[in-house]
Amino acid sequence: MGTQASGKSQESHERTQGTARRALLGAAVLGAGGAVLGLSGTARAADAGHGGRGGVKSLPVPTIIGHRGASGYRPEHTLGSYQLALDMGAHVVEAGDLVPTRDGHLVCRHEPEIGGTTDVANHPEFADRRTTKVLDGVSTTGWFTEDFTLAELKTLRAIERIPANRPHNTLYDGRWEIPTFEEVLRWQDEQTRQRGRQVWIYPELKHPTYFRKLGLGLEERVAKLLRKYGKDRWKSPVILQSFEPTSIQRLNKLVDNPLVVLLSGASTRPWDFVETGDPRTVADLVKPAGLREIASYAQGIGPTLDLVIPKDSAGNLTAPTTLVADAHKVGLILHPYTMRNENPFLPPAFRKGTDADAYGDVFGLYETYFATGIDGVFTDQPDTGLLAREDFVNG
Numbered sequence: 001m002g003t004q005a006s007g008k009s010q011e012s013h014e015r016t017q018g019t020a021r022r023a024l025l026g027a028a029v030l031g032a033g034g035a036v037l038g039l040s041g042t043a044r045a046a047d048a049g050h051g052g053r054g055g056v057k058s059l060p061v062p063t064i065i066g067h068r069g070a071s072g073y074r075p076e077h078t079l080g081s082y083q084l085a086l087d088m089g090a091h092v093v094e095a096g097d098l099v100p101t102r103d104g105h106l107v108c109r110h111e112p113e114i115g116g117t118t119d120v121a122n123h124p125e126f127a128d129r130r131t132t133k134v135l136d137g138v139s140t141t142g143w144f145t146e147d148f149t150l151a152e153l154k155t156l157r158a159i160e161r162i163p164a165n166r167p168h169n170t171l172y173d174g175r176w177e178i179p180t181f182e183e184v185l186r187w188q189d190e191q192t193r194q195r196g197r198q199v200w201i202y203p204e205l206k207h208p209t210y211f212r213k214l215g216l217g218l219e220e221r222v223a224k225l226l227r228k229y230g231k232d233r234w235k236s237p238v239i240l241q242s243f244e245p246t247s248i249q250r251l252n253k254l255v256d257n258p259l260v261v262l263l264s265g266a267s268t269r270p271w272d273f274v275e276t277g278d279p280r281t282v283a284d285l286v287k288p289a290g291l292r293e294i295a296s297y298a299q300g301i302g303p304t305l306d307l308v309i310p311k312d313s314a315g316n317l318t319a320p321t322t323l324v325a326d327a328h329k330v331g332l333i334l335h336p337y338t339m340r341n342e343n344p345f346l347p348p349a350f351r352k353g354t355d356a357d358a359y360g361d362v363f364g365l366y367e368t369y370f371a372t373g374i375d376g377v378f379t380d381q382p383d384t385g386l387l388a389r390e391d392f393v394n395g
Contacts, residue, residue: 063376066090072380078176090382096203106181115142208247223254244272300333337378
């Protein structure tokens with residue numbers, strides 16, 4: 001009896017916290033300086049049907065999230081990239097793909113392997129650190145953050161990850177060091193003071209099962225830092241995300257921040273599912289039953305754009321799925337990823353010319369995705385996303 005009563009009390013508390021967090025996601029962007037621009041057509045109709053999402057009616061639809069900052073213009077996950085995203089007007093900045101160092105600090109890198117995002121290959125003192133590891137089932141060769149102390153990583157400098165597509169970004173190679181998550185939290189506070197409005201960030205926990213097996217659990221470290229800076233509450237300006245549902249469930253017990261489950265291709269399985277023998281794929285998670293389960297511990301999903309509008313074998317867009325409507329029915333917001341301006345990242349019908357670094361008809365593509373009713377989108381070029389959003393809400 002006592003255990004059952006306690007369980008019901010906890011369940012009630014989690015439902016209350018979930019509603020509060022969804023309301024927070026609705027107010028977040030306004031706090032970041034976003035303006036409601038008189039939603040029209042699809043946006044207004046979609047918003048009216050999402051009763052479980054609390055304050056979403058006050059959230060600019062769609063929300064523009066600076067993916068790894070303004071990574072279309074600066075090397076990703078640097079303070080330079082984050083700063084530019086804010087200067088461009090991004091509503092939220094994805095400041096931090098979080099991976100640990102050997103001595104337990106959290107740093108911001110796209111992946112723990114840093115050969116492609118830093119100048120580590122030019123440091124002969126670290127030549128012997130190059131190794132091959134199995135990362136979520138994939139044999140990966142390079143240099144890994146968990147083999148470096150923070151002091152050692154601070155001697156490195158960031159470089160452009162995809163120079164063939166963004167040769168202009170190589171101008172900034174070597175300018176910025178690898179930021180720690182704690183430095184990002186301080187930067188967030190500094191920018192909030194300077195701008196006179198709340199700056200919001202959207203960190204991702206990378207490969208949590210992999211790091212937990214190494215004794216470098218991410219969730220506890222994230223929670224500790226958020227508590228240190230008073231940012232572990234439902235009103236705190238930090239939204240947390242991960243591709244591993246069990247990581248989000250663990251965070252749900254540690255902090256009260258809004259939580260988002262990232263979803264890759266339909267045929268893939270989250271790595272924590274692989275490790276635990278859970279046979280479900282992403283295709284199962286985006287079914288109504290899977291979405292209801294996610295809604296019991298998270299407030300949103302971050303699906304790949306292909307889960308919203310699939311592509312055929314030639315890469316052309318087909319008909320939208322029911323994911324947006326199905327997610328909204330259970331109170332989940334959708335922030336799909338990732339919009340990019342360059343031709344290779346666009347469906348064939350939206351490309352212009354053949355240059356790998358040339359821009360295509362990205363405004364037309366934004367309009368197509370916005371029309372599905374998504375709540376926001378991650379973008380490497382926040383300025384383009386904001387212009388597309390303005391066209392959409394005023395159109």
